[in-house]
Amino acid sequence: xxxxxxxxxxxxxxxxxxxxxDSLVLARRxxxxxxxxxxxxxxxxxxxLMFVLLFAYVFGGAIHVAGGGYREYLLGGILVQTLTFGIIxxxxxxxxxxxxxxxxxxxxxxxxxxxFLLGHLISDLAAAMLALAIxxxxxxxxxxxxxxxxxxxxxxxxxxxxxxxxxxxVGMLLGLLARTPDAVTGVAFVVIFPLTFxxxxxxxxxxxxxxxxxxxEYNPMSAVAAAVRTLFGNPTxxxxxxxxxxxxxVLSALCWCAIALAIVVPLTIRRYRARTTG
Amino acid sequence: MNVLTDANAxxxxxxxxxxxxxxxxxxxxxxxxALRDVDLDVPxxxxxxxxxxxxxxxxxAIRILTTLAVPSAGSARVAGLDVVADxxxxxxxxxxxxxxxxxxxxLSARRNLEMVGRxxxxxRRQARERAEELLARLGLADVADGLVRTFSGxxxxxxxxxxxxxxxxxxxxxxxxxxGLDPQGRNDLWALLRELVDAxxxxxxxxxYLEEADRLADTIMVLDRGRTVATGPPAELKARVGGERIAVxxxxxxGLVSASSALEAFADGKSSVERDLLxxxxxxxxxxxxxxxxxxxxxxxxxxxxxxxxxxxxxxVFLAVTGVEAVRGQSDADESDxxxxxx
Numbered sequence: 001x002x003x004x005x006x007x008x009x010x011x012x013x014x015x016x017x018x019x020x021x022d023s024l025v026l027a028r029r030x031x032x033x034x035x036x037x038x039x040x041x042x043x044x045x046x047x048x049l050m051f052v053l054l055f056a057y058v059f060g061g062a063i064h065v066a067g068g069g070y071r072e073y074l075l076g077g078i079l080v081q082t083l084t085f086g087i088i089x090x091x092x093x094x095x096x097x098x099x100x101x102x103x104x105x106x107x108x109x110x111x112x113x114x115x116f117l118l119g120h121l122i123s124d125l126a127a128a129m130l131a132l133a134i135x136x137x138x139x140x141x142x143x144x145x146x147x148x149x150x151x152x153x154x155x156x157x158x159x160x161x162x163x164x165x166x167x168x169x170v171g172m173l174l175g176l177l178a179r180t181p182d183a184v185t186g187v188a189f190v191v192i193f194p195l196t197f198x199x200x201x202x203x204x205x206x207x208x209x210x211x212x213x214x215x216x217e218y219n220p221m222s223a224v225a226a227a228v229r230t231l232f233g234n235p236t237x238x239x240x241x242x243x244x245x246x247x248x249x250v251l252s253a254l255c256w257c258a259i260a261l262a263i264v265v266p267l268t269i270r271r272y273r274a275r276t277t278g
Numbered sequence: 279m280n281v282l283t284d285a286n287a288x289x290x291x292x293x294x295x296x297x298x299x300x301x302x303x304x305x306x307x308x309x310x311x312a313l314r315d316v317d318l319d320v321p322x323x324x325x326x327x328x329x330x331x332x333x334x335x336x337x338x339a340i341r342i343l344t345t346l347a348v349p350s351a352g353s354a355r356v357a358g359l360d361v362v363a364d365x366x367x368x369x370x371x372x373x374x375x376x377x378x379x380x381x382x383x384x385l386s387a388r389r390n391l392e393m394v395g396r397x398x399x400x401x402r403r404q405a406r407e408r409a410e411e412l413l414a415r416l417g418l419a420d421v422a423d424g425l426v427r428t429f430s431g432x433x434x435x436x437x438x439x440x441x442x443x444x445x446x447x448x449x450x451x452x453x454x455x456x457x458g459l460d461p462q463g464r465n466d467l468w469a470l471l472r473e474l475v476d477a478x479x480x481x482x483x484x485x486x487y488l489e490e491a492d493r494l495a496d497t498i499m500v501l502d503r504g505r506t507v508a509t510g511p512p513a514e515l516k517a518r519v520g521g522e523r524i525a526v527x528x529x530x531x532x533g534l535v536s537a538s539s540a541l542e543a544f545a546d547g548k549s550s551v552e553r554d555l556l557x558x559x560x561x562x563x564x565x566x567x568x569x570x571x572x573x574x575x576x577x578x579x580x581x582x583x584x585x586x587x588x589x590x591x592x593x594x595v596f597l598a599v600t601g602v603e604a605v606r607g608q609s610d611a612d613e614s615d616x617x618x619x620x621x
Contacts, residue, residue: 016400025396029385036384036425105441108344110370111397125399278347 026119094175147233
């Protein structure tokens with residue numbers, strides 16, 4: 001009956017196995033929460049759909065993009081913005097867990113320490129993939145097309161997944177830094193809106209006033225959006241003399257993601273240890 | 279019915295019984311010591327009751343022993359393993375139910391338990407069966423699929439306790455387990471804990487009620503502002519404190535002296551006078567008849583508004599062991615605030 005009590009020495013392979021199993025148990029917990037609070041999925045479902053439709057039909061007529069229709073241009077930007085909004089999901093759920101007793105329960109159990117963060121990462125990555133799929137389908141419906149060959153298309157999708165992954169780590173860090181779950185939303189909006197609007201996400205940077213244009217050209221969001229457009233064969237609407245990151249959008253996008261992860265992952269782990277050590 | 283007992287008997291075979299030992303443990307949050315110089319020795323299969331008011335350090339002691347807090351001083355071993363050096367090993371052998379129910383409000387009771395079982399690394403089927411058993415045992419079978427957010431305080435406490443038992447732990451820590459339970463729930467819980475201990479579980483629990491510590495514990499440790507002020511078997515402690523009290527409330531202040539001297543005849547210890555409440559309280563020998571007390575008071579011409587008999591309380595313990603009235607003042611919130619700030 002007590003054969004289940006796990007032996008103390010289980011080796012590296014055993015530890016890895018439990019790390020995966022524990023993370024999946026916690027990811028499943030987060031998914032079960034969605035069943036109780038379906039609003040949690042709005043970020044991943046209705047919001048991207050709303051942005052595609054609003055920009056395609058409301059702004060679409062007013063913004064002119066060289067080298068193709070606005071909808072062809074738009075989608076790269078909306079994909080980047082929506083995945084950036086993915087910060088909010090892990091940030092609020094982690095901040096909520098930390099304000100409640102449940103983390104004490106987890107900490108008193110023989111589960112892997114990292115499973116708490118990995119569980120959030122897995123479930124929120126799944127939500128991001130859902131958002132990605134909804135945007136691609138709704139984009140195709142409003143007239144956006146993929147023009148690249150299969151390797152480029154796959155590379156574009158892979159870049160979006162990498163970007164989503166990096167944003168989720170940013171979200172986890174924010175959740176660990178926040179004092180309350182409510183604080184998260186406020187902070188996130190103040191950061192996300194300027195970051196995703198002072199960029200080439202919705203309008204070509206060439207039309208921006210000089211100072212703002214510099215900010216937009218070096219904004220990591222612009223690099224990622226331009227890289228996605230390049231890989232999908234959509235118009236990039238670059239100005240005549242773009243800044244270095246926009247001349248090499250794919251390389252810059254990869255660099256930005258790598259830099260973000262290199263900074264945020266260690267900080268997140270350190271902060272998590274600090275918040276869960278009495 | 280006796281699934282719990284059998285399971286525990288089996289787990290004793292798997293891991294040799296060892297209780298809880300601590301030497302000089304202390305915890306400092308900033309300048310303030312929440313716990314200081316506390317020694318514990320709880321042999322396997324026995325019960326330690328940590329008795330104290332809010333802010334006495336009970337929760338801090340539990341947090342150190344359950345690996346949730348790292349001691350600032352001293353060392354502790356649970357089930358034979360060091361709580362700092364081998365925290366992971368300790369976690370495999372303990373169950374914990376905190377003062378604030380540590381369950382997930384957005385899951386059903388059943389899913390909470392199954393999740394905890396999986397995180398104790400039980401196979402899925404075993405986690406499911408164990409959850410089912412514990413839901414039935416703790417009277418939660420009817421609400422097993424209800425969302426925990428909608429549960430009453432007492433139901434959450436019971437679920438929290440069930441969660442702490444999912445891993446069939448040889449050592450169990452319960453922080454004020456009966457707070458928020460109705461009398462029936464409390465009696466059921468006492469019976470369950472008795473059963474677990476009879477089957478070999480080592481239990482450390484905290485309480486503010488002398489009666490509860492007396493009912494359950496083999497050893498009582500009284501904590502006050504982070505320090506141990508008394509420790510020993512309940513009988514010994516009660517011998518120092520005395521069992522019953524008779525409290526007399528007077529109509530006027532001038533009756534205090536004559537009431538005190540009239541009560542002397544029954545006294546089994548020092549009487550205490552609360553001038554502002556016009557009340558005299560005196561420990562009495564067991565078997566003292568209330569009617570005789572009333573006659574004596576009447577004979578002394580004391581005008582009493584109320585005369586009643588009551589059990590000794592934590593305050594009486596403090597008065598008996600420290601000679602001073604207990605210091606309250608510090609609330610739970612203070613203690614947990616200090617802990618949060620310390621993180």
